[in-house]
Amino acid sequence: MTNSAGSPKDITRRQMLRRIGLTALVAGPAGSMLAACATGGSSSEASPSAAPSAAATSAQNPFGVKADAPLEVVIFKGGLGDSYAKDVHEPMYKKTYPNATIKHVATQQIAQTLQPRFASGDVPDFIANSGTDLMDNGALQSEGQLLDLTPLFEAPSIDDPSKKIKDTILAGTVESGLIAGKPFILNYVSSGYGLWYNTKLFQEKGWAPPKDFTEFKAVCEKIKAAGLTPYAYAGKNASYYQYWMILITAAKVEGNQVLLDIDNLVDGAWLKDSVKQSAAAWAEIGKYIDKSYEGLIHTEVQTRQNQDKVAFYPSGSWLENEQKSNTPKTFEYAVAPTPSLTPSDKMPYEAIRVASGEPYIIPAKAKNTAGALEYARIMLSKEGAKGFTEKSGSLTVVKGAAEGLSLSPGIKSLNDAIGAAGDNIVTYSQFENWYKELETELRKQTNSLMFGRISADEFCANMQKKADSVKADSSITKQNRTV
Amino acid sequence: MRKYGFIFSFLVIPVILYAIFVISPYLQAFYISLTNWRGISANPQFIGFENFTRLLGDDVFWAAVRHHAVLLVAMPLITIAIALFFSFLLNVGGGSKSGKMAGVRGSKFYRVVYFFPQVLAVAVVGVLFQAIYRPDNTGVLNGLLDLVGLGPVGWLIDTNLALWSIMGVIIWQGVGFYVVLFSAGMAAIPSEVFEAAALDGAGRFRLFFSITLPLIWDTIQVGWVYLGIAAFDAFALVQVLSVDRGGPDNATTVLPLEIWRTAFTFSKFGYASAMGVALFFLTITFAALSLRVTRRERIEV
Numbered sequence: 001m002t003n004s005a006g007s008p009k010d011i012t013r014r015q016m017l018r019r020i021g022l023t024a025l026v027a028g029p030a031g032s033m034l035a036a037c038a039t040g041g042s043s044s045e046a047s048p049s050a051a052p053s054a055a056a057t058s059a060q061n062p063f064g065v066k067a068d069a070p071l072e073v074v075i076f077k078g079g080l081g082d083s084y085a086k087d088v089h090e091p092m093y094k095k096t097y098p099n100a101t102i103k104h105v106a107t108q109q110i111a112q113t114l115q116p117r118f119a120s121g122d123v124p125d126f127i128a129n130s131g132t133d134l135m136d137n138g139a140l141q142s143e144g145q146l147l148d149l150t151p152l153f154e155a156p157s158i159d160d161p162s163k164k165i166k167d168t169i170l171a172g173t174v175e176s177g178l179i180a181g182k183p184f185i186l187n188y189v190s191s192g193y194g195l196w197y198n199t200k201l202f203q204e205k206g207w208a209p210p211k212d213f214t215e216f217k218a219v220c221e222k223i224k225a226a227g228l229t230p231y232a233y234a235g236k237n238a239s240y241y242q243y244w245m246i247l248i249t250a251a252k253v254e255g256n257q258v259l260l261d262i263d264n265l266v267d268g269a270w271l272k273d274s275v276k277q278s279a280a281a282w283a284e285i286g287k288y289i290d291k292s293y294e295g296l297i298h299t300e301v302q303t304r305q306n307q308d309k310v311a312f313y314p315s316g317s318w319l320e321n322e323q324k325s326n327t328p329k330t331f332e333y334a335v336a337p338t339p340s341l342t343p344s345d346k347m348p349y350e351a352i353r354v355a356s357g358e359p360y361i362i363p364a365k366a367k368n369t370a371g372a373l374e375y376a377r378i379m380l381s382k383e384g385a386k387g388f389t390e391k392s393g394s395l396t397v398v399k400g401a402a403e404g405l406s407l408s409p410g411i412k413s414l415n416d417a418i419g420a421a422g423d424n425i426v427t428y429s430q431f432e433n434w435y436k437e438l439e440t441e442l443r444k445q446t447n448s449l450m451f452g453r454i455s456a457d458e459f460c461a462n463m464q465k466k467a468d469s470v471k472a473d474s475s476i477t478k479q480n481r482t483v
Numbered sequence: 484m485r486k487y488g489f490i491f492s493f494l495v496i497p498v499i500l501y502a503i504f505v506i507s508p509y510l511q512a513f514y515i516s517l518t519n520w521r522g523i524s525a526n527p528q529f530i531g532f533e534n535f536t537r538l539l540g541d542d543v544f545w546a547a548v549r550h551h552a553v554l555l556v557a558m559p560l561i562t563i564a565i566a567l568f569f570s571f572l573l574n575v576g577g578g579s580k581s582g583k584m585a586g587v588r589g590s591k592f593y594r595v596v597y598f599f600p601q602v603l604a605v606a607v608v609g610v611l612f613q614a615i616y617r618p619d620n621t622g623v624l625n626g627l628l629d630l631v632g633l634g635p636v637g638w639l640i641d642t643n644l645a646l647w648s649i650m651g652v653i654i655w656q657g658v659g660f661y662v663v664l665f666s667a668g669m670a671a672i673p674s675e676v677f678e679a680a681a682l683d684g685a686g687r688f689r690l691f692f693s694i695t696l697p698l699i700w701d702t703i704q705v706g707w708v709y710l711g712i713a714a715f716d717a718f719a720l721v722q723v724l725s726v727d728r729g730g731p732d733n734a735t736t737v738l739p740l741e742i743w744r745t746a747f748t749f750s751k752f753g754y755a756s757a758m759g760v761a762l763f764f765l766t767i768t769f770a771a772l773s774l775r776v777t778r779r780e781r782i783e784v
Contacts, residue, residue: 111747118523139750143524235640236726292618294726295640436749443727453642453732475519475530475751 062155062377063370068099071371074114076130077106079322080189080358080392085128088387092378093371100371109133118145123363125372129185130358132237137185137359138434142477146184147362152373153183158381165380173356173397175483176428186376187356188388190395191316192414193244194335194352199409201308201331209312209336211349213281216339220288223311231285232310234301235294235451239443240432242282242450245314248338248353248426249278255346256427263430264480265471270463280456281341283449294451306331314338316357320410321393333410335417338426352421355428356397427483434479441466509763515756522752534757544758546733547741550646551715551765554653554737559710562654563703566661569597571691573662574669575677594666598659605656609723612652616724640726642734649720649735657713661706668702669695708773715766718743738762 057064073090075082082104090102105124107113111133117123118140129135140146153166153174166174170190177185197209205226210216220230233242250258254274261269269275293301302323305313308331313319320333327333337352360379362372378384385401388394395402395411407415432439442463449459470476516534520527538544573586573594587593600608615623616638625635638648672695680694696703718739722728728744729736738758746755 115522115747119525133747136748136750139521139523143521145523235731239727290619291637291640292635294731295616295618295637440744440748444730444732447727447730448732451640451731475521475753 059156059161061374063151063373065097065370065374066368067097069368069371070101070103071126071368071375072103072105072124073126073375074105074107074110074124074128076110076128076134077108078131079318080394082106084388084391088391089375089379089384092381092384092387093375096374096378097371111135118363121365123366125362125366125368126375127361127363128358129361134359134433136433136436137361138179138477138479140361140363141179141184145364146179147364147366147369147372149177149183149186149362149373149376152186152376152380155373155377158377158383165377168399169380169397170356170399172425172427172483175481176356176430177359178481179434179479180477181480184361186360186379187358188360188379188396189318189356189358189392190354190397191318191357192335192352192354192418193248193316194314194337194414194417195245195312195339196305196315196319196333196335196410197312198305198308198330199332199334199413201311202334207311210339212340212342213284216285220285220311224288228308229290229293229304229310230288231312231314232289232293232301232304233314233450234296234298235447236297238298238301239446239450240439241298241314241316243442243446244316244353244429245338246275246278246282246446246449247429249281249341250274251353251426252338252345252347252351253277253341259427259429260481262467263434265431265435265467265478267468268464270460270467275463276456276460277341279449279459283452283456283459286450286452289450291451294447302326317411317414318392318394320408324393333408334413335410337417337421347424347426350417350420350422351424351426352417353426353428354418354421357428358394359433430479430481435470435476437476438463438466438470512756512759512763515753516760518753519751520753520756521750522746523750527753530753534754535761537754538757538761543729543733543736543741544738544761547729547736547738548765550717550735550737553646554650554714554717555711555769558650558653558714559707561650562657562661562710563706565654566658566665566706567691567696567703569593569658570662570665570669571687571695574666575690575695576687594662597662600656601659603656605719606723608652608656609720612720612724616648639724639735640731642732645725645731645735649717649724652720652724653713653717657710661710664706665699665702668699672698704773704776708770711769711773712766715739715762715769738765 071093073085075085086104086106090104093100093102103124105113108131110127110129110131114124114127114135118135123145129137137146153164155165157163157165157168159168173187174183176187177183179185195209202208205222207219207222210219223230233239247259247262250272251274254272258269258272258274261272262275296304299322301310301313302315302319303326304310306323306327317335320327323333337350340347340349360376362369362376366372379388379396380398382398382401385396385398386405388396389402389405393408393411395415402415445454445459445462448454449456454462471478515527517529517531518527519530519533573590575585576587577585577590603611617623617625618635618637618640620626620629620635622635622638624638628634628636637644639645676694676698677690680690685693715737716739717737721735721737721740722743725735729740739762742755742758742762745751745758
């Protein structure tokens, strides 16, 4: 192999295109989707140009952005929409670099859109890698496709150049994006998770959110007697809303260690008592769900909650914003922490899962990595974060960026819950992004458990079996976390 | 010789295109199925038959294969039976009119109506049936059951029912095409044959089983092979309709769906290719068996 003039690179790229194409063809009947991907890849004929000669770095320009280098931003257009990028962050970037052209791409299928481009080497500069069809960040990192974001977190903040960015964002944000010990992911949105309910309805009926599972069952009985479905989630496409609750309860019983063990594929992690007890307790609540909810999608269940047909709905802080246009005047969102299992739980009732989520990544082989880093720095400024919260209704990891904004009832209730929790924070589960196979299995097993087809013991055994097989699979790069 | 040159010049381009776009990808897929390629970088590692040995112990893979077996038997049978019934009614069912066999009244209209589902894109059909199969009484089917006082049926959430519900959609969409196919077959039967039989006092039942069926047997076999190959697909409908893509409890999953998931969700293109190769052999086996059966029938007739 020679290193001359990029020709070997070209050949590889073409080989890769061909390989992607052939996978599509072998899949044969799987047809349209795969084929669409293959075409998506082959249309990118621009040869990978040499990195644009970097401009000099300065306090204002810590990454050496070339002022006229084009920037391509790909945004997952889901619950958060994409106007935060189009109307806030991109104009802010344009203001600093008026000569740069920004290409904005919005999609709901990140993987189908971008996987062929990664294989061919023609990658965009900045990606919101979210949604059901996000790309496997662990796989991307292990193939050297992700840019190490350490320089971003070490860079001076736009608001106060004397501070580093990592000191202006919530604790745990950098850690939540670690792969193999380095930050490759910017988790930008701060999300809280719990049981959502309608304050107005609950006040009218005299119900209160339960503090433990005994109370939970009691209030479910009352709600059932009133003719509502006490509890529901969408089995068809959002069973992860439910497995979060199971994991949170397990963490409340045992502490965050159980979640770390699950992430680290520790032998027997799924067989722990805390997981079993949590699964058994939730299976009991499953008896209050109408069977039909297994066949509904999340927006259908959310709508039924807005119609006061469902009392409790497990979800995250984006729920209120996602339902904004459908919420009637009689409905006011509030969130309650996941109930405690027993009084001897390690964490108090107030403990709540707050996590930085919504992964943003920069491809290592992007043409304008400096511009992408600067774009991320803009997102992490107070102005950028405030604009994001205004447009998307979600809080960011930027400290104090929501100050002065008038928060909606649901977000305000979440803010209060986070305040009450103090240091009792249930951690995020990384395996969801690290090991998609395990995550897929958990979705299936959660539906089976909650709709009464398997017992808590079987649930744990099935999950452990899958975890063992992922651990034994040499093609999957293993990750580890200590915090 | 000049004649062959002429034919050759017409054949060579399609053959080259076929080799480049069909055969060579297949061959490369065989190679990829022997690697642990994750679809992202250009350095797949050769791992021999590991993917295939793993496939043998993969419950989801076998569930998918079982579902193809069910589809392969039930779907063509039901589709062909319904299509034959309809096309017989449309072509012969009305009896003899002024010396020509005719269908039941309004048969031209029905023929168009039966073909409608075929015109719709599969994704549209999927979304349509989401509303029809919805598990509570807001669903079209359950709403109707509700009117007559029957409880809601979990069309897509009952593990015993889900695959059959999806099969129902495939049949609903496919029948129209086979009605047209069989109608063409029946139109090719000389009407004197029917008239002679009718004069001899044969009823519709007799006309169908003793005249129509044997004379369009070849067409039915073609339909059988088409439907068999379709039974190895079902990707789009399962993807759109089933609980959690292939659920509940893997009750509806099919190989193309697992290939798609393994490649694009799990980033395991090597393993997905191994599944693709398995699917390739299943399809080839089916096609070879069908062709053999067909050949024997010809000799007997």
